[in-house]
Amino acid sequence: MSRVVELARLMQGNEAAAEGALAAGVRFFAGYPITPSTEVAEIMAERLPRLGGKFIQMEDEIASMAAIIGASLTGVKSLTATSGPGFSLMQENIGFAAMAEVPCVIVNVQRSGPSTGMPTAPAQGDVMQARWGTHGDHPVIALCPSSVREAYDLAIRSVNLAEKYRMPVILLMDEVIGHLRERVVLPLPDEIEIINRREPQEAPADYYAYRADETGVPPMANFGTGYRYHVTGLAHDEKGNPTNDPARAEGLLLRLHDKLNLNLDDILIEDSRSLDDAEVVVLAYGATARPARQAVKEARQQNIKAGLYRPLTLWPFPTASVDRLARQARTIIVPEMNLGQYRIEVERVVRGRANVVGVNRVNGELIAPGEILQAILEVV
Numbered sequence: 393m394s395r396v397v398e399l400a401r402l403m404q405g406n407e408a409a410a411e412g413a414l415a416a417g418v419r420f421f422a423g424y425p426i427t428p429s430t431e432v433a434e435i436m437a438e439r440l441p442r443l444g445g446k447f448i449q450m451e452d453e454i455a456s457m458a459a460i461i462g463a464s465l466t467g468v469k470s471l472t473a474t475s476g477p478g479f480s481l482m483q484e485n486i487g488f489a490a491m492a493e494v495p496c497v498i499v500n501v502q503r504s505g506p507s508t509g510m511p512t513a514p515a516q517g518d519v520m521q522a523r524w525g526t527h528g529d530h531p532v533i534a535l536c537p538s539s540v541r542e543a544y545d546l547a548i549r550s551v552n553l554a555e556k557y558r559m560p561v562i563l564l565m566d567e568v569i570g571h572l573r574e575r576v577v578l579p580l581p582d583e584i585e586i587i588n589r590r591e592p593q594e595a596p597a598d599y600y601a602y603r604a605d606e607t608g609v610p611p612m613a614n615f616g617t618g619y620r621y622h623v624t625g626l627a628h629d630e631k632g633n634p635t636n637d638p639a640r641a642e643g644l645l646l647r648l649h650d651k652l653n654l655n656l657d658d659i660l661i662e663d664s665r666s667l668d669d670a671e672v673v674v675l676a677y678g679a680t681a682r683p684a685r686q687a688v689k690e691a692r693q694q695n696i697k698a699g700l701y702r703p704l705t706l707w708p709f710p711t712a713s714v715d716r717l718a719r720q721a722r723t724i725i726v727p728e729m730n731l732g733q734y735r736i737e738v739e740r741v742v743r744g745r746a747n748v749v750g751v752n753r754v755n756g757e758l759i760a761p762g763e764i765l766q767a768i769l770e771v772v
Contacts, residue, residue: 418469558612
């Protein structure tokens with residue numbers, strides 16, 4: 393009981409994301425205020441100095457992304473937060489972080505768009521941008537919470553994955569989750585898994601910054617510790633020196649993707665309900681999973697064999713799980729606060745083996761349970 397009294401808190405989703413990042417060891421934040429993510433920056437501005445960290449309000453999102461890359465190269469776990477147009481501005485430097493293998497975390501609290509759109513209204517319009525926003529065939533990890541507690545947990549996981557796999561990780565929230573307040577019970581500090589980047593064991597003269605071992609992830613020497621190496625967004629060799637050699641360039645890009653492809657069991661996380669006998673599956677993520685859960689519950693009360701599948705890792709796409717759903721269900725319903733961005737990926741994997749139906753809304757309001765239930769009733 394004392395533990396619950398001590399750690400139970402009424403928290404907002406943005407607050408939970410900030411506190412989770414701090415619990416994971418983030419000690420540097422650079423960002424520019426933008427609705428609906430600003431609370432993340434405000435909390436970081438207050439909390440980081442007390443923990444010996446640094447907060448900098450930058451002139452724009454381009455500079456914010458550059459700053460957290462620089463801080464991470466010195467060994468400091470780093471975070472930024474943004475939304476909509478700010479996420480667009482960060483894309484070039486997100487690509488740089490992917491190519492140079494620099495760990496960092498971007499919290500994107502999605503809002504309605506395009507352009508300025510409706511800054512205070514929810515949407516899930518950055519799903520494809522999170523995957524393909526920067527140019528080239530870059531790897532990406534994007535996690536998506538559906539509750540305040542998950543915002544906390546996935547913020548920790550985002551930092552851990554960034555450090556473990558040396559890459560930028562996106563915490564893809566939406567305005568509903570960012571501004572939702574719920575009672576949460578936080579884990580004790582000794583219950584939290586903390587992962588730090590692997591540091592080189594060899595002497596500085598023998599160090600190759602981009603030579604991977606069997607894990608596919610090179611150890612990372614922090615600037616200022618006596619190791620000297622070149623960091624570039626250009627295709628590069630194992631020392632970081634730019635190269636136009638086709639074999640080396642292709643080998644580098646394939647290794648960057650293999651870091652994910654060979655570790656999907658570690659990276660992919662999901663949740664499901666009532667799937668054992670489900671003939672209709674609702675595939676939902678983020679805030680939309682909350683009304684989806686209620687719709688499935690009401691469908692079951694009407695003796696409809698409905699189930700819920702919820703990917704918490706949006707990218708990499710959970711191909712194997714969706715493939716299993718396609719072999720089991722007659723229909724997969726994908727509700728989204730966009731015009732069908734994730735549904736396109738579901739259709740790609742399903743390949744016509746099941747009917748794929750979208751329930752879409754782009755008016756700045758959350759999809760209601762009744763809309764999803766109606767879609768279920770129409771296909772049974």
